[in-house]
Amino acid sequence: MKKSKLTAGMAALVLTASLIPAQAAEADYSDQPVLPSQPEITVPAGWASRNGQPGRVAAAVWDDGDNFLVPDTPESGPIPPNSYLSECFVLDQNGYLSYTAGPSFRGVDVSSHQKDIDWSRVARSGMDFAMIRAGYRGYTAGSINKDAYFDQNIQGALANGLQVGVYFYSQAITPEEAREEAHQLLAWISGYPITYPVVFDWEKPAADDARTRFIDGETTTACARAFCEVVQEAGYIPMTYGSPNKVYNGGLLLGQLRDYPAFWLANYTRNSAPTTFRYHFDMWQYSSSGYVDGIPGNVDLNICLTDWSALQ
Structure with missing residues (x-):
């Protein structure tokens, strides 16, 4: 796979398993920053x-x-602003967003939380891509684990024509641990045609015994850089993930990630109204309560605003 070239203007998740919260903590329902x-x-x-x-x-x-x-x-360095036109985001009768002023692709993100998925029905529902959890690091002992449904999910999505990206739920507390996560992830995805980004998803669990409890934004950002460097060197598109509150309050320093600008925004606005997030994003996780035929229960809905095929 050729290395991807990203510009500074470019810029999940329901996560479950042992020691992992059932719902991703990053996304928030407020589209305004919380600042003192x-x-x-x-x-x-x-x-x-x-x-x-x-x-x-x-x-x-x-x-x-x-x-x-x-x-x-x-x-x-300077962080590119959100330049999307709010009036061009359109919500259809199924609750799926599209964007009429540029590239627009519909997708889901899934993990073992969804269990068995009928990917043929997902493809027929109009989904273009899937972001699939490959694995996670536990938040107490810190062991690395493969998502029990990863191979089943990625094989099913690819067999039914969906574009596929992957994410790793990180609990790294040092850049060395983040590199370890990236190398393990690369081993898991070897042989699969990954055409969407490979994502560093670092979240702080609401648990008193979490090993990441006192990690600050500088450390998280250093871990993100280390992970993305390994991913980019392997020829994939690296991406980070976060909510407005995380970014605005210093939990992830986008200005220090300008070498890896692709960003996946988690922001559940009311009625999926256009986000007012101030920075550029390439994908937007806009709902955690979506319905897609073929997926049991609720699922995260996403819109991708970058045509990754043009960057391969």
């Missing part, structure tokens, strides 16, 4: 607002024109 109230300060040198104009900001986050500010330094 802080005094205004003057924009420092080297910073620029979303529209390139200086202003006054709350703790160098927002200016009074509702622009997001990002540091422009060698360590953290």
Whole structure:
């Protein structure tokens, strides 16, 4: 597989198994950031607002024109903004989103939580792609485990013509552990034609005994970089995953991931209204309660806004 070339302008999940929460904790129903109230300060040198104009900001986050500010330094470059047209997101009678002003593909993300899936019916329902959990690291002992339904799911999806990507539920606490996860994931997907991204999905479980309980955003981002570096070197498209609250509150520092800009947004807006997330994203997980024929119970629904085939 040829290495993919991504630009800085480019930019799951129901997760279950032993020691893994039944629902992904990342996605949130609020499409507005949760930020502390802080005094205004003057924009420092080297910073620029979303529209390139200086202003006054709350703790160098927002200016009074509702622009997001990002540091422009060698360590953290500018983050491309969300440039999608809200009025071009269309919801059909089945609750599936499409986008009329550019590439638009419908998909699901699945794991062992869904158990046995009839992929022929999923394909006939109009789904274009599937993001499949390959494995996870436990949040207490930290052992790496393969998803019990991974091979069954990826073989079924591919046999019925769906494009396929994969994700790994990470609980890495060091970049070395993230590289270990990436290498194990690459071994699991070897031989399968992966045409969608390979995703680093790091989430902090709501558990007092979680080994990741005190991990900060700098460490999480360092782990993401380590994982993505291994994936990209192997010729796949690396991607990270997160919610608005995670990004806005420093849990994942997108400015430090500009070498790996592909991003999967988890944001369950009310009635699947267009997200107001301020940064570029390539995929959007917009519902955790969707219905797709062939999949038992509820399933996460996604829209992909990047044509990955053009980047292979």
